[in-house]
Amino acid sequence: MGARSTEHATRDAEWLSNTTDGRQQRSDSSQRFPVNMNGRIPNHAALSGPGKLRQQEKRVARKARRIEANNTLTPKLATAPRQVPKTIENQRVRDETHVKDIDEEVVEELAHDEFAKHFSDVTSQKVMITTSRKPSGEMFRFLENIFSVVPNVYYHARRAYHVQEVIKHAVARGFTDLLVFNENRKFGRGAKVNGLLHVHLPVGPSCLYRLSSLALTKTIRNHGRATKHHPELILNNFSTRLGHRIGRMLMSVFPQRPELQGRRVVTFHNQRDFIFFRHHRYIFELRKGIRQYDQRESDNSTKSVEYAQGSPEGRKPIEAVARNPEIQDAPERITSGRSSCSGDGSNFRARLQELGPRFTLKLLSVQKGVFDSKHGEYEYVRCRRADGNKLDRRKFVL
Numbered sequence: 477m478g479a480r481s482t483e484h485a486t487r488d489a490e491w492l493s494n495t496t497d498g499r500q501q502r503s504d505s506s507q508r509f510p511v512n513m514n515g516r517i518p519n520h521a522a523l524s525g526p527g528k529l530r531q532q533e534k535r536v537a538r539k540a541r542r543i544e545a546n547n548t549l550t551p552k553l554a555t556a557p558r559q560v561p562k563t564i565e566n567q568r569v570r571d572e573t574h575v576k577d578i579d580e581e582v583v584e585e586l587a588h589d590e591f592a593k594h595f596s597d598v599t600s601q602k603v604m605i606t607t608s609r610k611p612s613g614e615m616f617r618f619l620e621n622i623f624s625v626v627p628n629v630y631y632h633a634r635r636a637y638h639v640q641e642v643i644k645h646a647v648a649r650g651f652t653d654l655l656v657f658n659e660n661r662k663f664g665r666g667a668k669v670n671g672l673l674h675v676h677l678p679v680g681p682s683c684l685y686r687l688s689s690l691a692l693t694k695t696i697r698n699h700g701r702a703t704k705h706h707p708e709l710i711l712n713n714f715s716t717r718l719g720h721r722i723g724r725m726l727m728s729v730f731p732q733r734p735e736l737q738g739r740r741v742v743t744f745h746n747q748r749d750f751i752f753f754r755h756h757r758y759i760f761e762l763r764k765g766i767r768q769y770d771q772r773e774s775d776n777s778t779k780s781v782e783y784a785q786g787s788p789e790g791r792k793p794i795e796a797v798a799r800n801p802e803i804q805d806a807p808e809r810i811t812s813g814r815s816s817c818s819g820d821g822s823n824f825r826a827r828l829q830e831l832g833p834r835f836t837l838k839l840l841s842v843q844k845g846v847f848d849s850k851h852g853e854y855e856y857v858r859c860r861r862a863d864g865n866k867l868d869r870r871k872f873v874l
Contacts (some may be wrong), residue, residue, distance in 0.1 A: 564748065569870045573716045582720075590679055591724045594652065595732065603629040603729055604651045606642055608658045612667035615659055621693050621833040622655075624702040625742065625755055626729055639673070643846050647678045653729050657687075672837065673847060676725055680845035681855065683725060685751075685837040693832030700757055700829040705738020706731045707755075713746040718856060719874035722751075722839065740831070749872045751837040756828045763825050839874065 560566070575582060586592070593599045603626055607615050611634070623629055630651075632642065639656060646654050658671035672685040693699050709730055714723035726744050734740075743754040842856040856873070 564870055567870050568872060569868060571716075571871070573718065573873075575715060575717060575720060582717075586720070586724070589721070589724070590676055590681060591728050594728045595724070597732065599652060601628060601653065601729060601731055602651050603653045603655060604632050604642075604646045604649075605629055605655045605657070606632045606634045607656070609634055609636065612659060614667050615657065615669060617692060618657070618669050618690065618833065624693075624831070625707070625833075627704070627706055627731055639847055639849075643675060643677070652677055655729075674725065674729075675847050676728060677846070680843065680847075681721075681725065682843040682845070682847040682852070683722065684840045684843075686840055687835055687837060689834070689836040691832065691834045696830055696832045696834070698829070700831050702740065702755070702757075702831045703738050705735035705740055706733060707738070707740035707742045708734040708736070710741060710743040711746075712743070714744075714874055716872075716874060718842070719746065721842070722874060726751075746874050749839065749874050751839070751874075753833075753835050753837065755831045755833065757831055759827050759829055760824050761827065763823055 594601065605619060605622065607619070619631065623631075632645070634642070637645075642656070643654060654673075654675040654677060656673040656675070657669055658673070659667045659669045661667075669690055670687055672687050673682065674685070675682045707730065709727055711723045711727065714720055723744070730742065739758050741756045741758065743752075743756070745752040745754070838858075839856075840858050841854055843852045843854050845852065
């Protein structure tokens with residue numbers, strides 16, 4: 477019994493020493509990194525060594541910039557000028573294809589390219605639209621939106637025809653452009669429009685795009701209904717030779733004489749080689765607090781003034797006009813409102829109403845001449861390594 481009790485005592489002593497050592501270790505670690513209630517180490521405790529030195533250097537540099545910018549003020553009141561943040565757009569690497577100014581070489585090239593007849597009003601645009609084989613209902617809903625955007629457009633059923641057969645059919649009937657919209661074949665999850673082939677007729681070029689981020693008109697909140705007026709065109713950030721070529725090809729789909737009374741605007745905005753399509757109408761409205769007189773109200777006011785001036789019934793109509801100064805000033809207010817609209821427009825504000833649809837295009841290839849999948853000669857094929865995008869994200873081709 478004595479030997480057995482001695483063995484238990486030694487085991488208890490070893491266990492007690494181990495637990496005390498663990499507590500001591502935990503207490504030491506808690507002194508170095510204080511832990512909050514959630515068991516996390518605060519940033520100010522974990523940040524030590526090189527990280528803390530970098531913070532101190534940044535703090536000293538900020539203070540020096542403030543003092544240098546405002547020598548007359550104390551450091552507390554000093555406010556340094558706001559620095560322009562570095563973005564991929566303003567840090568873009570520009571290569572030899574970037575067009576800074578429109579020189580004689582560029583003008584001569586544009587005057588003799590495939591779109592010169594369209595921009596010189598020799599030919600007017602006439603667009604044919606077709607789809608991939610067996611289009612879905614989603615495709616036809618998308619085409620309804622496209623018909624409201626592009627004027628003078630016609631639909632041709634694809635059936636089992638090849639693209640080259642459709643091109644011959646379009647050239648024989650005097651079409652200037654062919655748009656072929658493609659969709660994926662995953663009918664289990666629903667068909668989805670995912671591609672566009674644009675062929676400029678009769679001699680090309682042909683561009684293949686990937687289409688994404690499609691939003692139909694009915695899904696856009698507070699959308700409007702497009703009219704049949706020819707829209708204005710806005711193209712942004714097409715700054716290279718290839719970008720100018722793509723921009724002129726997109727412009728060739730629309731007439732060159734916009735009807736400004738329709739107030740429709742079609743925008744192709746290029747950002748990081750993604751072309752964003754938007755369709756808007758700009759609306760002029762009276763500012764808040766300014767009463768708007770319609771034609772009926774102005775006619776009633778002028779009639780009441782005439783009746784008061786030539787009234788055979790005495791002074792009652794004249795007194796009614798005299799008691800209501802708004803009726804007296806109605807013609808002047810309407811005149812002043814119209815003049816401000818045609819002049820400085822201080823009483824009016826402009827806003828945009830999206831008409832839809834909206835989608836994004838990504839250029840995949842440009843082919844010389846009309847589309848030929850076997851023997852076509854390509855001007856450009858998207859390749860991240862060849863474009864430099866894989867090695868440097870600041871390089872763009874459009």
